Amino acid sequence: AQKITQTQPGMFVQEKEAVTLDCTYDTSDPSYGLFWYKQPSSGEMIFLIYQGSYDQQNATEGRYSLNFQKARKSANLVISASQLGDSAMYFCAMREETGFQKLVFGTGTRLLVSP
């Protein structure tokens, strides 16, 4: 069965610093996708970045990058040059590429960016 683990309930970072949010996963499917979503206090889930299990390079989207270590089954999100607007809940999710492709989410990490 799929499982996503986020061990950091909360993280603090100063503005303009980089921060890493941890995510480990477990699956028996060789083909899968890993996602990070941001959920501000307003509640909407905002897609940030995607990494496919067969992708050779780590994904990057602007200030977001995904540190994908397949052998360790980890998919950490790195946010560079943190901004106050980055304060939010961050969820790691996995989708197995077979079957109905539902997302399985971790419990989330609350990030607080201070001035």
Added chain:
Amino acid sequence: GAGVSQSPSNKVTEKGKDVELRCDPISGHTALYWYRQSLGQGLEFLIYFQGNSAPDKSGLPSDRFSAERTGGSVSTLTIQRTQQEDSAVYLCASSSRTSGRKTDTQYFGPGTRLTVL
């Protein structure tokens, strides 16, 4: 273009009443998902629709929950005889469901916050 929309944004109901939650996916997206976000359970999958295929109902927590999708577009999630444990945010997502790659990213609506008194 327009994103996923959901209505109502908030719903307060009394225990035992039925409620209907609506989701309007992104135009052209063939796949539609319902999830529930609650304090105790986190984010959990409820049901999935893809085109004209039979839906995957494996995440529905009880037979009080049902959903339909008319014309391959708008979906309605119905909860009958609501209970206090049904209180949660119900999120809808849609995707283009092509080849299992990046284009299958699920985009979420703003959610419906359901409170059962």
